[in-house]
Amino acid sequence: MTTRINKHTDKIPEPTLRRLPWYLSNAKLMKERGEKYVSSTQISRQINIDASQIAKDLSFVDISGRTRVGYEIDSLIRVLEDFLGFTNLHEAYLFGVGSLGGALLRDSGLEHFGLKIIGAFDVKPELVGTTINGVPVFHSNEFESLMKENRVNIGVLTVPINIAQEITDKMIAGGIKAVWNFTPFRIRVPEYIVVQNTSLYAHLAVMFNRLNEKL
Numbered sequence: 001m002t003t004r005i006n007k008h009t010d011k012i013p014e015p016t017l018r019r020l021p022w023y024l025s026n027a028k029l030m031k032e033r034g035e036k037y038v039s040s041t042q043i044s045r046q047i048n049i050d051a052s053q054i055a056k057d058l059s060f061v062d063i064s065g066r067t068r069v070g071y072e073i074d075s076l077i078r079v080l081e082d083f084l085g086f087t088n089l090h091e092a093y094l095f096g097v098g099s100l101g102g103a104l105l106r107d108s109g110l111e112h113f114g115l116k117i118i119g120a121f122d123v124k125p126e127l128v129g130t131t132i133n134g135v136p137v138f139h140s141n142e143f144e145s146l147m148k149e150n151r152v153n154i155g156v157l158t159v160p161i162n163i164a165q166e167i168t169d170k171m172i173a174g175g176i177k178a179v180w181n182f183t184p185f186r187i188r189v190p191e192y193i194v195v196q197n198t199s200l201y202a203h204l205a206v207m208f209n210r211l212n213e214k215l
């Protein structure tokens with residue numbers, strides 16, 4: 001029996017969106033182990049999320065599951081990658097090539113998840129003109145003219161907190177439509193701009209708290 005699952009791409013909840021990449025990684029792992037099919041119950045065992053939640057999350061993407069057998073792994077991987085936008089590379093510029101910005105430029109994992117940083121900006125003379133992991137570093141002043149040559153939608157913000165807003169405004173004035181903000185500053189942006197705040201330290205705080213509960 002084939003169960004047709006509907007997709008409601010316009011109202012997908014954020015927690016679901018955050019879980020989908022886990023299902024993708026898990027499906028890839030199962031594929032490497034030689035599996036052809038994977039069920040929500042199997043994924044559930046691996047990543048400790050309720051099977052019914054997984055099935056519900058997967059109902060947002062256009063994939064058919066077969067009763068008892070589950071989802072065909074190759075289709076699941078393809079559909080999830082497509083849905084999450086990991087198959088088309090989104091180009092980005094990065095501002096602030098310090099310890100975090102430099103690490104992001106060196107992280108080849110971002111490209112696997114659909115983000116390609118094509119240029120970085122800093123003000124330090126020792127950085128400007130260099131290339132990190134194939135990404136050229138320009139002076140911040142060159143941003144406007146580079147955007148005219150090669151327009152991108154995404155800006156990665158890894159500058160010191162005291163200039164987070166100033167650089168955000170500069171990015172938006174230049175035509176950036178989405179800011180991946182790593183600074184702890186709550187940047188203010190017009191309504192049509194997408195902002196994603198990301199903090200490694202917030203996750204660390206959760207881990208410490210949970211660890212303390214167990215000790």
Ligand SMILES: NC(=O)c1ccc[n+]([C@@H]2O[C@H](COP(=O)([O-])OP(=O)(O)OC[C@H]3O[C@@H](n4cnc5c(N)ncnc54)[C@H](O)[C@@H]3O)[C@@H](O)[C@H]2O)c1
Nearest residue numbers: 096097098099100122140158159160161182183198199200
């Ligand atoms: N979200 C996280 O988990 C996380 C983790 C580490 C750091 N951070 C934040 O990321 C930011 C960077 O941290 P870091 O440790 O890499 O700092 P850093 O001082 O090593 O790097 C900042 C870089 O920004 C550059 N810069 C200064 N003015 C600039 C301008 N006008 N245009 C472009 N670049 C400019 C500096 O020259 C420097 O290279 C900080 O706001 C920090 O709080 C967040």
